[in-house]
Every structure is written in structure tokens, then in C-alpha cells.
Amino acid sequence: MSSSTSSTQPAGSDQPAARPSLTELFFAFVMVSLSGFGGALPWARRKIVDQKRWMTAEEFNEAFALAQFLPGPNVVNFSVVFGTRFGGAPGGIVTLVGLMGPPLVIVTILAWLYDSYGGADVIGRMLTGILAAAIGLMIATMIKMAKPLFARGLHWSPVIAVLAFVAIGLMHWSLPLVAIVLAPISVALAWVRP
Template sequence: MVTPPDSEPAPAAPRSPAALFWACTALALQGFGGVLAVVQQTLVERRRWLTQAQFLEDWAAAQLLPGPNVVNLALMIGSRHFGWRGAVAALAGMLLAPLALLLVVAIAFAQVAAHPAAQGALRGMGAVAAGLIMGTALRLLAPLRDNLLGPRACAALAAATFVAVAWMRLPLAWVLAATGSLGWGLAAWRLRRERGAQP
């Protein structure tokens, strides 16, 4: 786990599994497309359950695991604070209310899906979601200044991932396996080098 820098206060904790359930339910109901922005703002800035650096580390781990990233992150937080009870509470909070809402919306949208106004609304929401993700990505750059790899290596890995996924259209799993392995290898090499330099 990342040790919070001196400038960042220690993270708080959910009061109970029930509080975690309701927080995850509220979080899941806000995640319309730009879920990363909502998750970062809720967990780091509002509830302060994670520092910015911890969020960056946990989100990276959540992306490497199978399943939805935000569900993986919620499971990690629930298990960290309350064990299996917290994991179940977080999972239920993430899935129950959104599933019920999705069924209602799917039934209703089926009646108007072919209407031009409905198609235009969907395209507009896609642009908003892209803007939210870009804004959150810019906020997540700050913790990378203190990353073990350094700003240049982090920027190179991020650029390589973007090019491979957005331009070359390579499968995300392959890209994450390649760039993730490279990042892990570089970090392990730098750790060994730093330990070897210590008296």
C-alpha cells in the first residue's frame, strides 16, 4: 500500500458495512459513463476513504482484475475495512440498485430507441462522459510526480498505452499485460537499484 505523503492526511474509514453499502449504492447510481470521475471525487475528495496516491494504486490494481473496475475497487475497500462482510456489502451496494434501475430504463427506452431525440441524447451523454474522464485523468497526474518510476517513465507508459488502445485498436487485455509488465519490471529494477545503493 502506498504510504500517504506528509502533505496528505491519513485516510478515513467507513463507519460500518451498512454505511459502505449505502455509499456504494449512491456511487453506483451516479456512474453514468464517466464513472472514474465520480469514483475519484467521492472516495478521495468527499469521503476521504483513500488518498490520491492510494486511489491511483488501487484503481490500477482494479483495472488489472477481471470484472468492472469500480466493482473491483469497492470489493477491495470493503475487504480492507470489514473483511468478507465489507466485500459483500460493497458488492451488493454496487449491483442491486443499478440492476433494478437498468431493467426499468431498458424497458422504457425500448419504446423510444428509434426516435432521433433519443439518439441525440445518447451521443451528447457520450461527449460528457469523455470530458469527465479527461478531467479526472488530469487530476490523477499529480501523484505521479512522486512515483518510483519518475514522471518521464510514467508519461512514456501512459502514451504507449493510449496509442496502442486508441490508435492501433489493440485488445485492452494485451496492452495492459504488456505495459503493466513493463512498468512492474522497471519499478522492481529501480527498487533493487535503490536498495543496493543504500549503506
């Protein structure tokens, strides 16, 4: 398909979205970065899966799972994986620049403002409110990302997800230990029982 065709499809359309151009990739990730206060993952999923329909929910989860196992920030890794998938090396570069460029400018300005006015009580209250909103967005995104796992009914995927949550969230085991134990089990189960 031509990269110049429109990449947004009607919500009920069974047609896959057109392949995005480099310009569309760049501006999509600029919008993700400008929307992503407290975390860009919820906005990346909304833009890519819900609005543009460039990926299905399962494809997004798979690409994000790969990004989590790479060193570095997850959403940054995801932007490069996603951009490379649709635009090769130039796609990876434009999505990375789109994701990182605007926040770099904003954070530089905010750092200067915080250095100058950070002692004010109103700043602390604002940051507390932003934190609460960011946590809510992350929980909502986790629920959306988990739906494809649980939609399959009795399947091994939710069991692995729950085991990882219990091991890390409740038992406080280290992420590398849990990954070393659960990743091979998960891959073996996927190989045997797709």
C-alpha cells in the first residue's frame, strides 16, 4: 500500500489501516509525547490501537512485551520497535525523535521553573494531583492490555500474568529472577499450546 493513503479507518471497519508514512509516524509520536504526562504508554496504545488502528491489541501487547525485555525505558524501546516495523530504520528514528523531542524541550523549561519556584506549596499539590491521574491512566491501560489475555478463556497466558504479578508485586522478587523463571515457561507453553 502507498504510505500516502489515509491511515485512519472507521471504528467498525474490518479493513486493516493503511501503512503509515514517516510523517504520520513522527506526528503520532509527537502527540503521544505531548499527551503522556506521567507516562506515555496509555497514550501510545490509544493512538496506535484505538485511533489509528495500525496494530491490534494483541500485536501491541507482543511488541510491548519485546520492548520490556530490552534495556532502557519501555515506551522508548516500543517507539523504536514500532517505528522500525512500519518504516525500517528511518521509521525507528522518526518515532524516537517524535517521542523524545518535545519532552526534552518541556522538561528543560520545567526544570528551570522548578529550580526558580519549586519551594512553593502549590507546586507540591499540583504534582500530587498529576501523580494520582498518572496512576489511574496506568491502571486503565493495564486492564485494556490484559483483556486479550483473558478473552481466550481458560488459557495459560493469564496464569503467567498472575504469577508475575504475585512474584513481583506481592512477594517482592526481582524482575530479572521472575523473567528468568517465567519467560522460558511462557515461551514453551506458547510453542506447545498456541
